[in-house]
Structures are given as structure tokens and as C-alpha cells.
Amino acid sequence: MAQKNIYEYDAKRLIASELAKYYPEFKYHNKLAVIDCETDIDKAIADNSWMKTEKVVVKPDQLFGKRGKANLLLLDANCDEMKDFCYSNLNRVCEIGNVRGALKRLLVEPFIPHEKEYYVSITTERDGDVIHFSFEGGIFVEENWDKVVHIPIPIETDITTFDLEGKMPDLGDSNNILIPFIKGLYQVFVDQDFAFLEINPFAITEDNKIVPLDVKARLDDTAMFLHADTWGNPENPIEFPAGFGQELSLEEVRIKELDEKTGASLKLTILNREGNVWTMVAGGGASVVYTDTIADLGFSEELGNYGEYSGNPSQEHTEIYAQTLIDLITKAPNLKGKEKFLIIGGGIANFTDVKATFAGIVSAIKKSADKLKQANVKIFVRRGGPNEKQGLELMRQTGEETGIPIEIYDRYSSMTRPVARMIEEIRGEK
Numbered sequence: 304m305a306q307k308n309i310y311e312y313d314a315k316r317l318i319a320s321e322l323a324k325y326y327p328e329f330k331y332h333n334k335l336a337v338i339d340c341e342t343d344i345d346k347a348i349a350d351n352s353w354m355k356t357e358k359v360v361v362k363p364d365q366l367f368g369k370r371g372k373a374n375l376l377l378l379d380a381n382c383d384e385m386k387d388f389c390y391s392n393l394n395r396v397c398e399i400g401n402v403r404g405a406l407k408r409l410l411v412e413p414f415i416p417h418e419k420e421y422y423v424s425i426t427t428e429r430d431g432d433v434i435h436f437s438f439e440g441g442i443f444v445e446e447n448w449d450k451v452v453h454i455p456i457p458i459e460t461d462i463t464t465f466d467l468e469g470k471m472p473d474l475g476d477s478n479n480i481l482i483p484f485i486k487g488l489y490q491v492f493v494d495q496d497f498a499f500l501e502i503n504p505f506a507i508t509e510d511n512k513i514v515p516l517d518v519k520a521r522l523d524d525t526a527m528f529l530h531a532d533t534w535g536n537p538e539n540p541i542e543f544p545a546g547f548g549q550e551l552s553l554e555e556v557r558i559k560e561l562d563e564k565t566g567a568s569l570k571l572t573i574l575n576r577e578g579n580v581w582t583m584v585a586g587g588g589a590s591v592v593y594t595d596t597i598a599d600l601g602f603s604e605e606l607g608n609y610g611e612y613s614g615n616p617s618q619e620h621t622e623i624y625a626q627t628l629i630d631l632i633t634k635a636p637n638l639k640g641k642e643k644f645l646i647i648g649g650g651i652a653n654f655t656d657v658k659a660t661f662a663g664i665v666s667a668i669k670k671s672a673d674k675l676k677q678a679n680v681k682i683f684v685r686r687g688g689p690n691e692k693q694g695l696e697l698m699r700q701t702g703e704e705t706g707i708p709i710e711i712y713d714r715y716s717s718m719t720r721p722v723a724r725m726i727e728e729i730r731g732e733k
Contacts, residue, residue: 306498306521307543311364312337312410314500314520317541318488320533321495326487328480330512336411337364338389354382357413360516361388364410367399367547368519371442375406379414404547415514420504422451423485425492427499431457432492434485436471440504462489477507484513495533496526525566525614554627558610561623567614569624577635578607579642580725583628583664585649585686586613589718593648596719600726607631615655621663629667633674642728643680646721647698651714652688661686661694665701672705681728682707683721687714 309317312335319331336351338344338361348354361377362370370376375397377388389409396405422440426433434454439447454470456462467482468474474481492500499521506514524543527534534541543563545551551559558571568587580602584590590611597606608631612624632643647664668675668682675682684698695711702709712720 307524308366308519308521308546309541310337310366310408310410310544311518311520313541314518315412315515316539317495317520317533318491318515318518321491322487324487325490326483328512329484329487331514332413334413338393338409338411340393340407344386344389348382348386351411353413354385354411359385359411360414361385361409361411363392363406364408365404365406365547366544367402369399369442373397373399385411399547402547404549415506415508415516417506417508417514417516420506420516421481422503423488423505424501424503425489425497425499428455431455431460432489434467434489436481436485438472444503456489462486462493480507480511480513495530496523497521498523524563525568527563528566554631557627558624561620565614565616565620567612567616567620569610569612569616569620571608571610571624571627573608573631575604575607576631578605580605580644580646581607581628581632582610582646582648583625584611584646585652585655585660587611589648589650592718593646593722596722600722602726612660613655616660616663618659618663618666621660622666623663625664625667626671629671629675632680633671633678641679643678644725644728645680645682646725647682647684647686648718648721649686649688650718652686652691655688656690657686657688657694658690658697659694661697665697668701668707669705672707675707676705680707681725682709683712683724684709685712685716685718685721 315335319333322329334351334353336347336354338347358379358381361380363375375392377384380388392406393409394405394407396403420440422437422444424435426435434456435451436454437444437447437451439450444451452472454467456465463486467486468478471482497520501519502515502517504516506516508514522541543559552573555571555573558569562569580597582590582593584593590609594606594609597603608628612621616624628645632645684695686694691713695713698709698711701707710724
């Protein structure tokens with residue numbers, strides 16, 4: 304499962320569109336507006352007339368929490384106060400925890416008067432999901448974590464017949480509201496492939512309507528192709544933004560967009576554009592092993608990237624990924640004439656076709672042979688899995704045809720053998 308954070312704006316829209324299917328009493332106001340640095344605020348107000356007539360809440364929507372504690376939450380504000388808050392805070396550099404970044408995006412919604420705040424979240428674990436609930440919601444829920452009830456939901460549970468009420472604390476007069484709400488929310492969680500969902504807090508209004516006030520959510524982004532109708536509205540699609548303070552490069556954006564078009568997983572984070580050690584690793588676990596090994600052996604400052612390709616990506620997608628890496632490796636020549644290294648590694652695949660993915664990599668290598676030789680790049684390969692012999696033979700032939708030094712290891716070599724060989728080369732050992 305590849306978990307990716309989504310904006311609060313998108314999480315609330317998704318809940319609003321889906322929850323009423325399972326909890327018909329849910330009537331969300333659907334009054335949400337995003338104000339960013341490019342927004343004409345007066346036009347936004349004209350397009351959302353409720354901003355003029357209702358008190359509003361304004362807060363950052365950039366994947367960080369504790370906005371109230373950071374004094375970045377405007378409550379019960381009129382239209383002029385909302386405008387002043389936006390003008391004062393947009394593009395302002397803030398430090399949240401140990402991360403610095405500029406405020407680029409604010410969420411505006413109606414202020415909902417309420418007396419009591421509740422907490423609910425749903426998390427995924429190895430043996431199933433867990434529903435977490437508390438009467439003590441709000442900014443101090445962590446300080447009151449001992450009051451949170453944790454209810455395991457085994458895999459393939461039919462939540463409609465599950466005895467949720469018997470596992471909850473005494474809900475009093477709110478029982479007939481909270482139980483169907485939480486059951487409906489869980490159905491949305493499962494059906495829409497959430498990996499994490501937290502509503503903290505939510506309120507129950509005087510007319511017994513539930514309103515989510517603050518929402519954090521992560522989706523399993525590999526399920527995007529299953530949800531074109533709910534995630535992929537062309538006019539307002541769900542986004543998977545970078546974290547606060549993180550700006551994606553053009554290459555990272557390209558791979559991110561490629562990743563979103565496939566059920567496979569393609570990830571890229573650039574660490575050091577002038578690095579001499581680059582990796583193209585199959586599998587999320589293997590990528591951690593290779594990166595940790597390189598770092599533990601003292602070459603973290605030389606590491607150019609972190610990433611993975613997995614889930615049996617197509618030959619075409621693998622070629623695009625490989626070409627992006629090769630372009631990065633060869634873009635900044637090593638002025639000291641040192642060798643650069645590309646490690647194409649991985650464990651023993653269960654279903655990823657080694658021959659097909661290596662065909663994509665080979666195509667990128669052949670197209671960039673001159674650049675790779677000019678940049679003095681040496682390639683180490685270790686892989687196992689379906690059609691590995693044919694895939695490794697393709698790599699061997701490519702080395703012979705292009706003159707690019709390519710060393711090849713199969714499943715009978717340790718997974719990190721290429722790292723050891725790279726270090727031997729650096730140290731002049733053979």
C-alpha cells in the first residue's frame with residue numbers, strides 16, 4: 304500500500320460525496336473555498352456568497368497540524384477579517400516544528416457554533432483496521448489519549464452487522480447519531496481506499512447534524528485507477544501534494560505524474576544532483592536496504608536519489624523512469640573525473656517481469672550511451688525473479704554493444720553485492 308496525504312479540502316469533499324450513501328442523515332454544507340497566492344480574493348468572495356453573510360473559519364491547508372497552537376487559525380470571522388488574514392499570511396514563511404516553509408494555501412469554510420468536540424479516526428494495521436473514538440476531541444486529544452477507545456475491525460468484517468455499540472463507551476442520547484455515523488464513515492474508508500482518516504474534531508449541531516471540523520487523510524494512491532469517478536473529476540481532481548516546506552523538482556513531478564497513471568509504484572526523491580552514487584531499485588523494502596547500506600558505509604553525501612519502481616510497471620513506464628535517472632546522472636559532469644555509479648538493484652521479484660522492466664531500462668541506456676560514457680558512469684545490476692535470465696542477458700549484451708561497463712549479479716549473489724563492488728571500485732580494489 305502506498306499511502307499519500309491529501310489536502311483537507313479534498314478529504315472533506317470526498318467524505319461529503321460518499322458518506323450520505325451509507326449514512327443518509329449526513330447533510331454537509333459543501334461550503335469550502337481554497338485561497339492561494341494566485342487567487343483573486345474579491346472574485347472568490349463573489350463566487351462564494353456565503354463568505355459575505357456567514358462567519359467563517361480560515362486555516363492553512365498544507366499537510367501540517369496543530370494550526371491552532373501555532374496561531375494560524377482564524378475563527379468566527381467576518382468577511383473583512385477573513386480578507387485581512389489571507390493578505391497577512393499568504394506567502395509568509397513559518398516554522399512548523401523543525402520545518403520552514405511558506406504559507407501558500409488557505410481553506411475557508413463556515414464557522415460552526417458548537418459546545419462539545421468529538422474525535423474519531425480509522426487506521427490500518429496488518430490484521431485489519433482500528434476505529435479510535437473519544438468524547439475529548441480537539442487540540443488536546445493527544446494529552447487525553449488515555450480516554451480514546453480503540454476498536455479492532457478484523458479483515459472482511461461486515462460493519463453493518465458488527466456490534467460497534469457494544470464496544471463503545473456509553474454514548475447516551477447521541478448513540479443513535481454516532482453509531483450509524485461511524486459505521487458509515489468506516490464504509491467510506493474501505494470503499495475509497497483510505498489508508499488513514501482522522502476527524503478531529505467533529506461536532507453535533509443543535510439539530511443533530513454531524514459536521515467534520517478538521518480532517519486529515521491519506522489514500523492508497525495505487526488504487527487511483529479504481530476511483531476515476533470520485534478521485535478523478537477532471538475539473539477538480541484529488542491532489543497528492545508534497546509536504547509542507549517541500550518543493551518538487553520537475554523530475555520529481557514527472558515521476559509523480561507517471562506514478563498516478565499506473566497501478567505500479569514509481570517514486571523519486573532527489574537528494575543531491577551532484578552526487579556520484581545513484582540507485583534504481585525494485586521494491587520499497589529493497590530501496591530502504593540499499594539506501595541504508597550506502598549511508599552506513601559512509602557514502603550518504605554521495606547519494607544522488609532515493610526511490611523505487613515496483614508492482615510490475617510496464618516496459619514503457621520503466622524506460623521513462625530510467626531515462627529520468629540517466630538524465631540526472633549525466634547532467635552534472637564530475638569535474639574531478641571520478642567515476643559515477645548507477646546501481647540497478649532489487650530482491651527476488653514475485654510477479655514483476657524482470658525481462659520486461661529490464662527491456663525498458665536497456666532502451667534508455669542505449670539511447671543515452673554517449674552521455675553515460677562521457678559522464679564516466681559504471682552500472683552494477685543485481686536482480687532475481689520471473690524471466691531473470693533473459694533480463695540479465697539483455698543487460699550483459701547491452702554492456703558489450705555500448706561499451707558501458709555493466710557488472711551483473713543474479714539471485715545467488717547477496718542483494719547488496721553491487722554496493723560492495725562500488726566501494727571496491729572507489730577504493731581501487733578489484
